[in-house]
Amino acid sequence: MHLGRLARLELTESEVDHYTEQLGQILGAIEAISDVAAEDIPPTSHPIPVVNVYREDVALPGLDREDFAAGAPAWEDDRFLVPRILDEPA
Amino acid sequence: MSDASLNSDLVRQSAATLATAIARGEVSSEQVTQAHLDRITEVDGQVHAFLFVDPEASLARAREVDAQISSGVIASPLAGVPIALKDLLATRGVPTTCGSKILEGWIPPYNATIVERLEAAGVVSLGKTNMDEFAMGSSTENSGYGPTHNPWDLERIPGGSGGGSAAAIASFEAPLAIGTDTGGSIRQPAAVTGTVGVKPTYGGVSRYGIVALASSLDQAGPCARSVMDTALLHSVIAGHDPRDSTSINAPVPDVIAAAKSGDVRGMKIGVIKQLQGEGFQSGVISQFNASLEILAGLGAEIVEVSCDHFQYALGAYYLILPSEASSNLARFDGMRFGIRVGDDGQHSVEQVMSATREAGFGAEVKRRIMLGTYALSSGYYDAYYGQAQKIRTLITRDFEAAFAQVDVLVSPTAPTTAFKLGAKVDDPLAMYLNDIATIPVNLAGNCAMSLPAGLAPEDGLPVGFQIIAPAMADDRLYKVGSALEAALVDKWGGLLIDKVPSL
Numbered sequence: 001m002h003l004g005r006l007a008r009l010e011l012t013e014s015e016v017d018h019y020t021e022q023l024g025q026i027l028g029a030i031e032a033i034s035d036v037a038a039e040d041i042p043p044t045s046h047p048i049p050v051v052n053v054y055r056e057d058v059a060l061p062g063l064d065r066e067d068f069a070a071g072a073p074a075w076e077d078d079r080f081l082v083p084r085i086l087d088e089p090a
Numbered sequence: 091m092s093d094a095s096l097n098s099d100l101v102r103q104s105a106a107t108l109a110t111a112i113a114r115g116e117v118s119s120e121q122v123t124q125a126h127l128d129r130i131t132e133v134d135g136q137v138h139a140f141l142f143v144d145p146e147a148s149l150a151r152a153r154e155v156d157a158q159i160s161s162g163v164i165a166s167p168l169a170g171v172p173i174a175l176k177d178l179l180a181t182r183g184v185p186t187t188c189g190s191k192i193l194e195g196w197i198p199p200y201n202a203t204i205v206e207r208l209e210a211a212g213v214v215s216l217g218k219t220n221m222d223e224f225a226m227g228s229s230t231e232n233s234g235y236g237p238t239h240n241p242w243d244l245e246r247i248p249g250g251s252g253g254g255s256a257a258a259i260a261s262f263e264a265p266l267a268i269g270t271d272t273g274g275s276i277r278q279p280a281a282v283t284g285t286v287g288v289k290p291t292y293g294g295v296s297r298y299g300i301v302a303l304a305s306s307l308d309q310a311g312p313c314a315r316s317v318m319d320t321a322l323l324h325s326v327i328a329g330h331d332p333r334d335s336t337s338i339n340a341p342v343p344d345v346i347a348a349a350k351s352g353d354v355r356g357m358k359i360g361v362i363k364q365l366q367g368e369g370f371q372s373g374v375i376s377q378f379n380a381s382l383e384i385l386a387g388l389g390a391e392i393v394e395v396s397c398d399h400f401q402y403a404l405g406a407y408y409l410i411l412p413s414e415a416s417s418n419l420a421r422f423d424g425m426r427f428g429i430r431v432g433d434d435g436q437h438s439v440e441q442v443m444s445a446t447r448e449a450g451f452g453a454e455v456k457r458r459i460m461l462g463t464y465a466l467s468s469g470y471y472d473a474y475y476g477q478a479q480k481i482r483t484l485i486t487r488d489f490e491a492a493f494a495q496v497d498v499l500v501s502p503t504a505p506t507t508a509f510k511l512g513a514k515v516d517d518p519l520a521m522y523l524n525d526i527a528t529i530p531v532n533l534a535g536n537c538a539m540s541l542p543a544g545l546a547p548e549d550g551l552p553v554g555f556q557i558i559a560p561a562m563a564d565d566r567l568y569k570v571g572s573a574l575e576a577a578l579v580d581k582w583g584g585l586l587i588d589k590v591p592s593l
Binding site: 003004005006007008009010011015019022023025026027029030031032033034036038041042043044045046047048050051052053055063064067068070071072073074080082083084085086087 | 196197198199200292293306332335336338399401402404405406408409416420423424425426427428429430433435437438439440441442443444445447448451456457459460461463464467473474476477478479480481482483484486518519522533534535536561
């Protein structure tokens, strides 16, 4: 349940039971990696070295606002319209 | 020639043959495109490779390319040839769902770089292909829009996640397709459909406009029925892109010349000891070994190579991938694009996000998001994600040591042939094992090809042969692949796909 909240998934009770069992199985199968002694091994986050890439400081056309509006679930006054962000109704 | 027989002839041609005929004016791109659209109408009800087709738009584009060609402009060696695009590529003005209900009806405001390159090359899009939701799966059964069926046996899986792309080319609905490969999603579908697929070197093909699954593993690549067609498509889509910060700024290896050469004399080929034996179907091993004998007969030296840490690759992958995916998929929150659920003016933004994601995501996506959220949570980070990153280093070192001894490594692409739809759909661990031979390549970022090795004697289904090369040595895949393919074509009297039952 807690994991569902962290992952922003409103799970049903039967889902919680089902996934708890499956995630347990998956983690059990994965755990073998802890058998490898790797204290001195550097971690790899990326297959090639990642460096910052800059482009010329020249203004380029952006994407069309109308296109974003068309794809938005709710749109008002040239902005995305979202539900209230505070927990209690105003 | 009647329309029907011309059409059936056109859809069975290679992309190279079609491009030559179009360039010479023997047939128009419009005719070729129409033939494939007709084929889609005829068989896609059974195969379900496509999520979206827009025949009028495809034909209009084909006519534009025809006009260019008649004015003397031949944009590329694939000008006028149709293609199918995995529904993970952003296509301006064309629906892009990633196989997910959460993006149902979304129209991207821009094109992926690959899509722009294909357009510039005069390649004509036929539509978008089915896939496991957000590329998570090995069977396309995780699509929110129903599974794709394998043309070799409609009751079996076409592989995944790019099962739609592979099935489209295996059923002659398209001569070419684009796939993406995060842990095997190009190669495993190629293996089980008797087609060819390449995962290029990480950074070899731009990721701009490809909806991200796991950013450090994802790579788009070419799918086709022959090694040469795959090379032609590879050369069109590959190369540096300033819009992708991980794009490699170096010349693309000459994959077309390599596919033409097909000479393996004096090459050293390493068989990966850890990727055979237990868990591999007997017919997969027998066809794999027969291919090895052919390569030895062509003058390659075959040796066995041990990659000791590959046994931990699956475990490391199923921590790294979900970790990256849980972060990447956080953007699907129902606020800026896609569906929104439960916004009744009472519920808060957090509640609407959770309800939207609960309704929009399928089971496998939820599993992996939760797994990643767990692996990245404080207290578990070092034991899971941190340790997995170290294993990743050890696997990369295994490859480096192996490539100090041999030019390429080989293994079966997948441990089994295509299994029945439904057989593993709610058994994630069994499903994950399909990618046991393909995952190490993504972790290390080098390149690999799957091509048909033959049919397993016990079930008559295609077996895939995997060739792995070092980063930026993609040309070696094509050299070895074309040598093996040419020998097999001699033996069979045609490509393996010619044996696929008619639909």
